Amino acid sequence: MIRCITIDDEPLALIQLTGYIQKVPFLELVKACNSALEALDLLAREPVDLIFADINMPDLNGVDFVKSLVNRPIVIFTTAYTEYAIEGFRVNALDYLLKPFGYNEFLTAANKALHQYELQSKVQLPSTPSVQETPAEKESLNLFIKADYKMIRLDMNKIIYMESQNEYIRIFLEEQKPIMTLLSMKKLEERLPASLFMRVHRSYIVNLEKITAVANNRIIYGKDTYIPIGNQYKDKFNEYLEKHYLGKL
The missing domain is CATH 3.40.50.2300 (Response regulator)
Structure with a gap:
């Protein structure tokens, strides 16, 4: 209880x-x-x-x-x-x-x-130090946005990618409908943890952990979602690939 x-x-x-x-x-x-x-x-x-x-x-x-x-x-x-x-x-x-x-x-x-x-409440072995999240780490996993006339709490781990549409951002999430919020890409990018998210185009920020594949200068999610990689963001994204690729690009 x-x-x-x-x-x-x-x-x-x-x-x-x-x-x-x-x-x-x-x-x-x-x-x-x-x-x-x-x-x-x-x-x-x-x-x-x-x-x-x-x-x-x-x-x-x-x-x-x-x-x-x-x-x-x-x-x-x-x-x-x-x-x-x-x-x-x-x-x-x-x-x-x-x-x-x-x-x-x-x-x-x-x-x-x-x-x-x-x-x-999980019991941990006495010989194993307990690893606890710091307040900053906890904050990095959650975000409040304003949508549908209320403040909505988002679990960042469930975000797939974000798309800029004029003055609005459409946030695509796992297992639920996209959420639209009035926000700039720059402000959103500043608040997201760089270890998890990367801006790959002037209109797109992606969750690096959710990428299914990369081909023809596009990031692929699932079977039919393709995100273009902009020229000014290509070098940074390739650096990320090099760090996680078993081979040579």
Whole structure:
């Protein structure tokens, strides 16, 4: 069981969260707190694995509350304000539920928490040092973008490639429809980890780990997706190939 608490200064929001938690068999509600200060007092006495926290609260907001925790549990923010999404991302929150959200959205976030909890709970051999991601490494695997009037959290490992279309970027993902967002290629390129992504054309950034093949100056994904390699990006991409090719180009 995942022991969790909820924090929200709105009584109706706490009632909704309590009802959702009771429907999930692997969640155990320790307490519904109406302020971050009450939660701090509880955490001093009770072990907790997961926190559902509102952000915009009096006295101590949700982001500052999470930053103050030494032993930080898994955190899922629940808020009505999209402008706080980036702040949530910076403190490595697992997910961000935008109010009003339904049970299906809550369950999706809860399942993410279960997966994270299982990863953290794996028993490691005493002789094997525990390798943990640094905050910077965790940030490099996730990204928030604005699309469909909300902030969407993307797992970078699921991105196949990105295509510029005038002032918009179309992001192609595994096992789901592409997402369109208003963004420049330059800004996107600056935020992506260079070890995983490379700009290969003025209109394309690709996930290097997802490449199926390279032929005729084009990158191939799957059976029928072809990405052109621009002349000004060719040398850099060839350097990448040389490092990973068993032979000579």
